[in-house]
Amino acid sequence: MIEVLEVLILVYFTVLNTFYAVAVSVATRELSYHIRRRQSVGLTELLNREFYKPVSILVPAYNEEETIQASVDSFLALQYPEYEVIVVNDGSRDGTLATLIRAYDLIETNRNASKTLATRPVRTIYRSRTRPNLTVIDKENGGKADALNVGLTYATFPLFCAVDADSLLDAEALLRLARRFVENDRLIAAGGSVRVMNGSVLKDGRVTELQLPQRWIERVQVVEYARAFLAGRTTFSALGLLLIISGAFGLFKRSVVIEAGGFLEGTVGEDMELVMRLHRRMRDQRQPYDVEFDLDPVCWTQAPDSWKVLRSQRDRWQRGLWEGLLHHRRMWFNPKYGRIGMIAIPYYLLFEALSPLIEVGGYAFMLILALTGHLNLTFVLLFLLLALLYGTVVSVAALSIELFMRVHYARPQHRLQLLLTALLENFGFRQWHAWVRFRATLKLGQKKGQWGAMTRQKITARK
Structure with missing residues (x-):
């Protein structure tokens, strides 16, 4: 029995790391293609094109007093022919609304919802006297999904972009992501890259100088984001298996999302659940569609800077x-849903949702074997090689591709420090992270649909 468990654990990590290796290879190819594409299609050409689709930018906000103005400034500075920004204040208890009123000279106005989704009551609608494309909606607290649904009902354009209130968009980000909807009529949802802006220099709502955060806890998240978006989502998108579009930056066809019922309340993973529901609905109706990820557009986010907030x-x-996987369990291993049901969902179930249980279980298994005198040195070495060393190599490879092909830190020592972080994260941080996710799995069903506490640093910028 012990030998069988040892083999199963080793096979699990062998399969997982084989996927990582393939992902790095696919990501390298896709990144090279995107770099050539970006160079061949410049901003001037994009702006001069006659065909574009207007976009509504939805910004759900809850207790975002410290970051909301810098974020809205970045959205208002986007280079896009026609768009509106709709900030939905979800009953914030701090000065979020007061900050918006003061910064943008807001006054009360009347505006009717074009489509109806069941939401918490709206208190007041504001428009800006200085920025005509900015609307602020103040509503009773109902959670992020409810805030997004309110924004959907008041949006007026065919595409909507869901962004976090603590995020900044590159000036060209929306233009480059929306281009995909003009080029591909089948596209119903697309996501862009999200990167950590902690420690960077801002000017006029834009990241003008990329700098490495001083704290190790922030640096390790730079590594995580690079690996997740470069090696993870790039690969899944290229294979037609994408299940997640980050809540920090995603672009959707508004009509399709409204027909699907909007964002689901009662889950803390409304972004993944929506994408899974869109896959399910389109395949149930046998309609052709695409869901894609684009490396090119970049959204900058503020990563947690304390262990408590990161744990939360x-x-x-x-x-x-x-919650997303269980809500759509009908799709598990179901041939009716094609590669989504037979490959994408099984991967997320076995190698994402269950991974902390298996990893923590593997460490516990080794401890039990050691205490009972049955510890197999060969198993220990192979387990550490597959679970730690190989994962480290893949992390360094993914980060190296990101650093030297796409991201330009001004100081060479910053690149070396990030590579060192990629080496060290597997020894301590990874085990802590697995334990946090392990405990979270045991708490399923608790605190459903809550925003959760996220302490923000005040965003400062150079003028």
């Missing part, structure tokens, strides 16, 4: 992953 965030992410 990863707890929510793990519970959200399970």
Whole structure:
């Protein structure tokens, strides 16, 4: 029995790391293609094109007093022919609304909802006297999904972009992502890259100088984001298996989402659940469609800078992953849903949702073997090689591709420090992270649909 468990654990990590290796290879090819594409299609050409689709930018906000103005400034500075920004204040208890009123000279106005989704009551609608494409909606607290649904009902354009209130968009980001909807009529949802802006220099709502955060806890998240978006989502998108579009930056066809019922309340993973529901609905109706990820557009986000906040965030992410998978369990291993049901969902179930249980179980298994005198040195070495060393090599490879092909840190020592972080994250941080996700899995069903506490640093910028 012990030998069987040892073999199963080793096979699990062998399969997982084989996927990582393939992902790095696919990501390298896709990144090269995107770099050539970006160079061949410049901003001037994009702006001069006659065909584009207007976009509504939805910004759900809850207790975002410290970051909301810098974020809205970045959205208002986007280079796009026609768009509106709709900030939905979800009953914030801090000065979020007061900050918006003061910064943008807001006054009360009347505006009717074009489509109806069941939401919490709206208190007041504001328009800006200085920025005509900015609307602020103040509503009773109902959670992020409810805030997004309110934004959907008041949006007026065919595409909507869902962004986080603590995020900044590159000036060209929306233009480059929306281009995909003009080029591909089948496209119903697309996501862009999200990167950590902690420590960077901002000017006029834009990241003008990329700098490495001083704290190790922030640096390790730079590595995580690079690996997740470069090696993970790039590969899944290229294979037609994409299940997640980040809540920090995603673009959707508004009519399709409204017909699907909007964002689902009662889950902390409303972004993944929506994408899974769109896959399910389109395949049930046998309609052709695409869901894609684009490396090119970049959204900058503020990563947690304390262990407490990071633990809370990863707890929510793990519970959200399970909630989305369980809500759509009908799709598990179901040939009716094609590669989504037979490949994408099984991967997320076995190698994402269950991975902390298996990893923590593997460490516990080794401890039990050691205490009972049955520890097999060969198993220990192979387990550490597959679970730690090989994962480290893949992380360094993914980060190296990101650093030297796409991201330009001004100081060479910053690149070396990030590579060192990629080496060290597997020894301590990874085990801590697995434990947090392990505990989150055991808490499924608790604190459903809550925003969760996220302490923000005040965003400062150079003028």
